[in-house]
Every structure is written in structure tokens, then in C-alpha cells.
Amino acid sequence: MLRLVVFFTLFSAGPILQAQTPARAPSPTPAATPSATPAATPATQALINSLGSEDLEQAIQLLKSNFINPDALNETELNRALLSGVLARLGRGAMILPEQASRPSEMTSKFFGEVLDGHIGYLRLGALDAANLQAMDAQLQTFVAKKVDAAVIDLRASGGTNDFALAAEFAKRFTTKGKLLFTLRKPTANQERAFTADRDPAFQGLMIVLADGETSGPAEAIAGALRLHSKALIIGQPTAGEAVEYSDLPLNGGTILRVGVAETVLPEGRALFPGGLQPDVPVEMPVAEKRVVFQQSLEKGMSQFIYENERPHLNEAALLAGKNPEIEAMETAQRRMRGNEKPTTRDPVLQRAVDVVTSLAIYQHR
Numbered sequence: 001m002l003r004l005v006v007f008f009t010l011f012s013a014g015p016i017l018q019a020q021t022p023a024r025a026p027s028p029t030p031a032a033t034p035s036a037t038p039a040a041t042p043a044t045q046a047l048i049n050s051l052g053s054e055d056l057e058q059a060i061q062l063l064k065s066n067f068i069n070p071d072a073l074n075e076t077e078l079n080r081a082l083l084s085g086v087l088a089r090l091g092r093g094a095m096i097l098p099e100q101a102s103r104p105s106e107m108t109s110k111f112f113g114e115v116l117d118g119h120i121g122y123l124r125l126g127a128l129d130a131a132n133l134q135a136m137d138a139q140l141q142t143f144v145a146k147k148v149d150a151a152v153i154d155l156r157a158s159g160g161t162n163d164f165a166l167a168a169e170f171a172k173r174f175t176t177k178g179k180l181l182f183t184l185r186k187p188t189a190n191q192e193r194a195f196t197a198d199r200d201p202a203f204q205g206l207m208i209v210l211a212d213g214e215t216s217g218p219a220e221a222i223a224g225a226l227r228l229h230s231k232a233l234i235i236g237q238p239t240a241g242e243a244v245e246y247s248d249l250p251l252n253g254g255t256i257l258r259v260g261v262a263e264t265v266l267p268e269g270r271a272l273f274p275g276g277l278q279p280d281v282p283v284e285m286p287v288a289e290k291r292v293v294f295q296q297s298l299e300k301g302m303s304q305f306i307y308e309n310e311r312p313h314l315n316e317a318a319l320l321a322g323k324n325p326e327i328e329a330m331e332t333a334q335r336r337m338r339g340n341e342k343p344t345t346r347d348p349v350l351q352r353a354v355d356v357v358t359s360l361a362i363y364q365h366r
Contacts (some may be wrong), residue, residue, distance in 0.1 A: 091274055092242045092260075099254040109157045112294075113139035114302055115146050120357050121203070122302055122350070124154040124294070125170060128161045128218055133169055140173060140202040150206040150357045152350065153226065156236065157294055158219035162246055164264070167218030168195035171225045173202040174232075181225040184245055185271075186262045193262075197229075206360065207232035208353045211279065214287065216240035220272050221264045227277070228266060233356065234279045236349045241276030281356070283349045293347050305347040306354055 040048065051059070064073045071077070087094055109126035113136070116122050121143055126132050143151075153174070161167070164184055171181050175197040184193040209223045209232045220243040226232040244260035251257055264272045293305050 090260075092240070093244060093274065094257065094259045097248075097256040097258055099256065110298065111135040111139075112297060112302075115148060116152075116303060116306070116354060117358070119147055119149050120354060121146075121148040121151045122154065123151060124156075124297075125158045125219075125222075128158055128163065128167050128170060128222075130166065133166065136170070136173065137202065143203060148203075148205075150208070150361075151203055152208045152210060152353045152357070153222075153232070154210040154350070155215045155219045155223055156210050156212045156290060156349070157214070158222075159214045159216035159240065159242075161218055164195065164218045164221060164245060167222055171195075171222045172197045172199050174204075174207060174226055175201055175229045176204075177201070179225075179229045180267045181229075182221045182267070183265045184262045185265050188261070191262075204230075206357060208356060209234045210236050210349050210353060211239050211277065212237040212285070212287075212290070212349075213240055215277075216242040218243070218264075220277055221266075223277055224264075224266045224270075224272055227280075228268065233281060234277060235281040235353050235356070236279050236283055236285075238278050239272075239276035241272070241274045243272035243276070281352060283352045285347065285349050289345050290347070290349075292345055296345075302347065302350060305345060306351040 064070065067073055083096075087096065109132075111126045111132035112122075112124040114122045121139070123136060123139060125136060142148075151174070164182075168181050175181060177197050177200050179197045181195045181197060183195070186192070207226060207230045209226055211219075211223050211234055215223065215236075216239065220239045220241075223232075223234060223239065224243075227234055243264035245262035245264075246258050247261045249257045249259060260273065266272065293302075297305065
């Protein structure tokens with residue numbers, strides 16, 4: 001009965017079966033797989049959701065006995081439609097992957113650190129692995145000597161890992177000892193695993209977290225813990241809403257069913273799946289531009305992507321030389337436009353974070 005309920009309900013969220021005109025041929029041919037049509041309208045979805053279990057079962061039986069193409073509703077096609085619709089409803093909570101699918105965490109994303117504006121520590125965590133944790137620790141040890149009093153923790157390149165224990169180690173560096181960071185909860189097994197800060201923090205000060213749609217999994221747990229315990233502001237875009245622990249279950253045919261088996265719950269009881277985290281200060285940046293900035297910053301640093309070059313001004317020396325720097329700068333910009341030269345890429349998310357830190361520093365020293 002449950003299978004019929006789920007099957008019929010999925011019509012409101014996933015592909016639905018459509019009759020096909022049989023091909024004219026002298027001999028019978030196997031029925032083709034029915035084509036898909038767009039998802040049901042909200043009105044149709046509301047009607048389906050209003051049906052009771054008896055009506056759902058009756059509707060399926062009537063379809064099987066009256067539909068123009070009975071082969072489109074055989075057991076295999078029903079199961080295929082059922083699985084497709086269920087996966088569509090579960091979103092990132094479950095997915096079908098090819099054989100020997102690699103986890104996104106295997107993608108390399110290096111740690112990068114830099115001091116901006118003389119006192120702002122920029123930490124792009126990258127992949128949440130042991131090597132990057134060690135690199136971050138080394139960077140944090142330099143903060144006292146460099147008089148860093150604010151930290152920007154960039155999680156926009158931290159997605160895909162399934163290691164929540166290691167993610168907790170990153171969070172511990174910024175959280176007061178003894179605080180509950182987050183809990184992994186398995187509802188089906190009635191199990192919980194709590195992660196607590198069991199060491200002194202390596203940095204305590206103003207914190208800002210940068211996040212976007214590629215901030216996923218354990219990185220979302222870090223962002224949530226820092227917002228709660230360290231009063232960190234989140235700047236950027238909503239996170240992916242994938243803060244679940246996955247289990248890969250092989251199917252007999254070789255494909256893999258990846259299922260979210262545990263959800264991340266913050267200390268106040270809020271689960272991060274599937275809603276994710278909303279930013280305190282929304283700032284948009286195209287993913288392609290962000291990746292260009294991150295790649296180039298490994299060689300050139302991040303400062304060039306947030307600070308505008310000072311605009312030249314007319315002065316006495318220029319007058320004596322018979323030049324006007326302002327006009328020359330404008331002419332140079334026009335030549336670049338005519339030559340289709342691309343403007344310098346900026347990181348508006350990091351720029352907003354630096355602006356917030358600067359504004360707060362000015363306010364506190366008034």
C-alpha cells in the first residue's frame with residue numbers, strides 16, 4: 001500500500017508517464033519507454049496529495065487496466081517511476097551513482113591564508129582534510145605576532161567531504177572549550193553522536209564566515225557552530241543544505257545508492273538538512289568568477305581582488321608636465337573596452353566582509 005501511495009504522489013514532483021502512439025509495423029515490437037512530461041501543476045499536485053490510500057490504489061488499478069499502453073505500467077516501469085519520483089522528492093538526501101563513483105571530497109582544494117589590511121586574517125579552509133587542518137594551524141600561530149584581531153573564514157571551497165569528526169576539529173580552533181558544536185543524529189537507528197570542543201581555541205575575536213551554494217556537508221556544520229558560539233556573521237549566499245552523513249549502498253547491478261543516514265543538528269535543536277543556512281548579509285558572486293579568483297589567488301594573493309587601484313588625480317607636477325592623469329586614465333580604460341579586454345575580477349563577498357570588519361573597528365574606537 002505504501003508503495004502505491006508514494007508512486008502516485010510522485011507524479012506531483014517528478015516525471016509522469018505519457019502514452020505513445022504505437023509504430024505501424026507488420027509485426028509487434030516491444031513497447032518503448034514512455035516519455036516524460038513536465039511536473040504536475042500545483043493544482044494537480046494538490047489534488048493528488050488530497051487522495052486517500054484507497055483512492056490512490058484504485059487510481060493505479062484503473063490506469064493499469066485502461067491505459068492505452070499497458071506495457072508502460074508493467075511492474076518494472078512502475079518501480080522505475082517510483083524510484084525516480086522518490087529520489088526527486090528526497091533531493092540531495094539520496095541519489096543513484098555509477099559504479100565506483102568517487103566522493104566530491106577527493107577533489108583537491110588547498111588551504112590559503114593571508115593577512116588583509118594589516119589586521120584581518122583571511123583563512124580559506126579548502127578541503128576539510130588533515131593536511132589543510134595542519135596548514136590552518138600553522139597560519140593561526142602567526143596571528144598574535146601579526147596583531148590579527150579579526151578572522152574571515154572562507155568556506156566557499158569546502159564541500160563534498162563526509163568526515164564530520166575532522167570538520168569538528170576545524171571548528172574547535174574558533175570555539176570556547178566545552179561547547180557542544182553539533183550532533184549527528186540517525187533517526188532510523190535512534191543513535192546520536194555529539195561533537196564537543198575539547199580544547200582551547202586558537203583564535204578568539206571578531207569572526208566572519210563566507211559561504212555559498214558550494215558550502216556543503218560538514219562545512220555547513222562548521223558555519224552553524226561558529227554563528228552560534230562565536231557570533232560569526234555569515235556573508236554570501238545560502239549553503240547547499242547537504243549537512244548529512246552519507247552511506248554508499250551497492251546494488252546488484254553495480255550502481256550505487258547513496259543515502260543520507262544521519263543529519264546534522266545544531267545545539268539549539270535545528271537540523272541543517274535540507275534547509276541549510278541563510279546568510280546574515282546576502283552578497284552574490286558567480287561561481288565561475290569565484291573559482292577564477294581562488295585559482296589566481298594561490299599565486300597573487302587575495303588583496304588584488306578586493307582593493308581598487310587608487311584613481312590618479314590632477315596635481316601641480318602633472319600641470320607642469322602638461323599632462324592630465326585623470327584624462328589619461330579614462331583614455332586607457334576606453335582603449336581596454338575597445339580591445340575587449342576583460343575588467344579585473346573582484347570578490348564582492350570578501351570585499352563586503354572587509355568592509356564590515358573596518359566599519360565595526362571604526363565604531364568601536366569612537
